Amino acid sequence: xxxxAGRVAFITGGAGGLGLGMARALANKGAKIMLAxxxxxxxxxxxxxxxxxxxxxxxxxxxxxxVDQMKAAADATIAAFGKVHIVVNNAGVAIGGQPGEIPLExxxxxxxxxxxGVVYGVEVFTPLIKEHGEGGHIxxxxxxxxxxSSPGMGPYNATKYAVVGYSEGMKGxxxxxxxxxxxxxxxxxxxxxxxxxxxxxxxxxxLEEAKSDPQYQGMAAVIGGGLSPDLxxxxxxxxxxxxxxxxxxxxxxxxxxDMKYAQISADYDAAKDDGRFS
Numbered sequence: 113x114x115x116x117a118g119r120v121a122f123i124t125g126g127a128g129g130l131g132l133g134m135a136r137a138l139a140n141k142g143a144k145i146m147l148a149x150x151x152x153x154x155x156x157x158x159x160x161x162x163x164x165x166x167x168x169x170x171x172x173x174x175x176x177x178x179v180d181q182m183k184a185a186a187d188a189t190i191a192a193f194g195k196v197h198i199v200v201n202n203a204g205v206a207i208g209g210q211p212g213e214i215p216l217e218x219x220x221x222x223x224x225x226x227x228x229g230v231v232y233g234v235e236v237f238t239p240l241i242k243e244h245g246e247g248g249h250i251x252x253x254x255x256x257x258x259x260x261s262s263p264g265m266g267p268y269n270a271t272k273y274a275v276v277g278y279s280e281g282m283k284g285x286x287x288x289x290x291x292x293x294x295x296x297x298x299x300x301x302x303x304x305x306x307x308x309x310x311x312x313x314x315x316x317x318x319l320e321e322a323k324s325d326p327q328y329q330g331m332a333a334v335i336g337g338g339l340s341p342d343l344x345x346x347x348x349x350x351x352x353x354x355x356x357x358x359x360x361x362x363x364x365x366x367x368x369x370d371m372k373y374a375q376i377s378a379d380y381d382a383a384k385d386d387g388r389f390s
Contacts, residue, residue: 114353117142119248120193122185124176124233125203127154129303130253130296132161133341134200137349139167143198146189148174176203176229182236196240197248198352201233202296204253205308208265215314219267222312226271230278238291247290249352252279256299256360260368283357292355296348299362300338306331 121138125131126147135145139162147162147169149155155171162169170192174185189196205225207218230252241248257265258272279295286293306328310319322328344361351359383389 114355116198116349116353118144119197120144120146120189120195121198121200122146122148122189122196122233122237123200123202124148124174124229125253126171126200127151127158129305130298130301130341130344131200131202132158133343133345134202134251134348135162135169135345136165136167136342137345138198139165139169140346141349144168144193145170146185146192146196147171148176148185149203150175176201176232177224179232179236182232186236186240190240195244195246196237197244197246198251199233199237199241199248200251200253201230202251202253203229204305205311206265206268206305207309207312208268210264211266214267217313220313222267222271226268227274227278230275234278234282238286241291242289247292249292249294249355250279250282250286251294251296251348251352251359253296254279256297256362256365256368258295258297260372280357292352294348294351294356294359296344296359298339298344298360299365300334301341301344301361302336302338303341306335 116138121135121143123131123135123145126135127149131147131149135147135158139145145162145167147155147158150173152173155173159169159171172185172188174181176182186196203225205222207222234250238250252275254275255272257269258276261269276295276297279293283293307319309316317325339361347361348359
């Protein structure tokens with residue numbers, strides 16, 4: 113997509129963080145914005161903040177794990193703006209844990225939000241973009257955790273790897289319909305992602321308890337020193353205009369990517385050189 117002006121963008125997780133940063137950037141380029149989030153109070157504040165910049169913005173309360181709510185959010189978008197061009201599947205949560213120790217209800221929860229929330233956004237909104245024939249763009253928020261794994265973050269890695277792979281396949285499938293696809297893979301961004309685990313079904317530490325936990329304190333410090341969501345939002349808008357598949361934000365993570373693919377190449381060569389598989 114080379115021109116964002118005049119387009120309509122639907123954004124999940126839009127009440128704050130990356131979602132609001134992307135909304136602000138797209139609105140600055142002339143897009144009309146529908147913010148979706150389950151946080152109704154946050155949506156009110158976000159709409160006020162964007163409206164003060166003369167952005168055209170509406171909101172809809174929506175839990176991305178509920179496909180019926182996603183369909184209702186799509187209906188609300190069409191009712192407000194007539195059509196939709198850009199879909200940002202951004203809502204996400206984070207939990208970790210060790211294999212064999214993670215409650216299955218927590219696994220289902222993170223998969224429902226991080227993966228199925230993206231799937232619902234794609235399945236519900238793609239027909240609406242195809243319908244008007246004007247083209248569009250889908251942005252799926254993944255993470256650098258979708259390219260290399262860290263110990264103790266299995267559930268998060270699994271869902272983000274899934275979003276990366278899903279987006280890679282989708283790009284070729286939607287290109288004939290003039291629908292671009294990007295997958296956002298940031299490193300540390302100043303968001304509330306480190307607090308989302310307090311909502312996991314199995315419970316666990318409260319926020320007050322976490323404040324005295326060294327692991328939580330370390331994560332909060334790293335994320336607190338991350339990139340501005342507005343800066344990332346500006347870069348996302350530029351990458352959409354350039355029709356980039358991967359949207360990266362942290363050049364200093366590239367050595368980790370290079371190491372991963374060096375290991376893949378070495379292990380692939382082992383099979384090739386073995387002689388039994390030629």
